[in-house]
Amino acid sequence: MNASISIDETDRNIVEQLRRNGRATNQQIAETLGLTATTVSARIRRMEEANQLRVVAVSDFAAHGYNFLMEVAIEVDGRPASDVAHELCRFPEVFAAHVVTGRYDIDILVALRDFDDLSHLLLDKFSQISGIRSMTPSIVVDIIKYQFDVAPIEI
Amino acid sequence: MAKAQLDELDRQLVDLLARDARVSNRRIAAELGVTEGTVRGRIKRLQQDGLISFTAITSFSMAKNSRLAFVSVQAEVENVRAIARQIADISPINAVMITMGQFNILAMCLFDDLDTLVTVASDQILALPGVHHVETSIAVRTMKYDTRLAKITPSDVTE
Numbered sequence: 522m523n524a525s526i527s528i529d530e531t532d533r534n535i536v537e538q539l540r541r542n543g544r545a546t547n548q549q550i551a552e553t554l555g556l557t558a559t560t561v562s563a564r565i566r567r568m569e570e571a572n573q574l575r576v577v578a579v580s581d582f583a584a585h586g587y588n589f590l591m592e593v594a595i596e597v598d599g600r601p602a603s604d605v606a607h608e609l610c611r612f613p614e615v616f617a618a619h620v621v622t623g624r625y626d627i628d629i630l631v632a633l634r635d636f637d638d639l640s641h642l643l644l645d646k647f648s649q650i651s652g653i654r655s656m657t658p659s660i661v662v663d664i665i666k667y668q669f670d671v672a673p674i675e676i
Numbered sequence: 677m678a679k680a681q682l683d684e685l686d687r688q689l690v691d692l693l694a695r696d697a698r699v700s701n702r703r704i705a706a707e708l709g710v711t712e713g714t715v716r717g718r719i720k721r722l723q724q725d726g727l728i729s730f731t732a733i734t735s736f737s738m739a740k741n742s743r744l745a746f747v748s749v750q751a752e753v754e755n756v757r758a759i760a761r762q763i764a765d766i767s768p769i770n771a772v773m774i775t776m777g778q779f780n781i782l783a784m785c786l787f788d789d790l791d792t793l794v795t796v797a798s799d800q801i802l803a804l805p806g807v808h809h810v811e812t813s814i815a816v817r818t819m820k821y822d823t824r825l826a827k828i829t830p831s832d833v834t835e
Contacts, residue, residue: 536732543697543730544719565698575733578693579826584682584727592775592782606819616822621746623813628746659777663757666764666772667827 526571531556535564536574543576587632590661591639593647594625600652602626608650614642625657682727685710689718690728697730733823742788744815747797749781752806756780759806766800768792779811 531554538550547558547565554561568574582590597605606618606627617630633639643656682690688708692699701719705712722728747769751759756774760781764772771784783801787793797812 536734539732543732573735575823576697576730577695577733577823578690578697578728578730579823580682580690580694580728581726582827584686584690584722586681590773592773592777603817603819606817610820615820618819618821619744619746619815620817620819621813621815623811625813628813628815657778659775659779659782661773661775661782663760663774664772664827665757665760665774666769668770 526567526573528568528573531560532564532568535561536568539565539574539576543578582632585632586634589633589635589639590664591631591633592659592661593629593631593643594657594659595627595629596624596654596657597626597652598654605650605652609647612642612646614638682722685714686718686722686727689715690722693719693728693730729826743786743793744818745785745787745793745797746813746815747783747785747801748779748811748813749783749801749807750779750809751781751804752808753780755806759804762804763801766796768796785812 534554535550538545538553547561550556551558551561565574565576569576582588595605595609602620606620606629609615609627609629610618614631614633615629616632619628620626621628631642633642639658643658647653647656685708689704692704692707701712701715704715708715719728723730749759749763760772760774763769763781763783768785768787769783770786771782773782774780775782785793785796787796793812793814797810801807802810
């Protein structure tokens with residue numbers, strides 16, 4: 522799964538170019554870095570096949586009509602936290618779910634279209650999952666920074 | 677947040693590109709049954725409107741900083757925006773949101789060793805004027821993480 526391939530300077534330079542513009546052609550990248558288009562293409566394919574790299578379109582929350590983000594910290598009782606987290610992942614509104622250390626057991630990020638969806642999600646959907654002792658939501662009122670170009674590709 | 681929404685063709689286009697952004701316009705056109713010109717025009721508009729952006733995502737194992745922590749901050753309400761911006765400038769911090777709830781700032785930090793996390797949370801953030809309290813929580817298991825969704829800020833929009 523996670524075939525550890527060695528990543529050299531050339532690979533890193535190619536990734537850097539792709540971070541700036543994921544749609545740059547192999548030829549454009551090759552010219553910038555003084556390589557051949559064949560090398561660029563082969564390097565990208567190798568990293569992709571080893572699950573080390575994905576070149577993707579990222580879309581804004583607003584593009585999907587998600588106007589409303591929320592973090593929910595969850596305490597679990599009497600059930601493995603991973604099992605509860607697994608059930609939470611089934612909801613499309615949950616776009617990130619982590620089992621965490623500290624005061625709470627699970628941290629999820631939720632995207633909603635409007636405020637009415639909130640009560641439905643918390644009271645009708647999440648409340649049906651057994652093992653949730655408490656949910657502490659925080660409403661996101663502004664996003665100052667959101668830069669995730671590193672992610673667990675393997676999952 | 678007054679951004680335009682996607683229509684059906686935009687959505688199909690975004691779905692295709694979210695899987696692999698390097699697929700050619702010609703292939704997209706063939707798959708969606710539209711012309712290459714339409715594909716090119718749509719992509720350009722979506723980029724200009726800040727609705728999509730193309731980037732490389734690398735796996736945690738390839739990155740220097742491969743662990744994720746949530747840093748929840750209680751900061752002075754009247755200066756919360758300024759404090760959030762200062763936190764955003766700390767380099768291992770990848771996301772900063774202003775929230776309403778028990779804490780008023782939620783930051784996410786990518787780190788490699790605990791010392792880095794302690795330096796960021798307990799030294800740098802806690803030392804900022806107006807910050808009253810910091811709690812960290814380390815993600816030990818990622819169950820879901822949708823990289824296709826993000827907040828596209830003006831610096832991400834390529835010309």
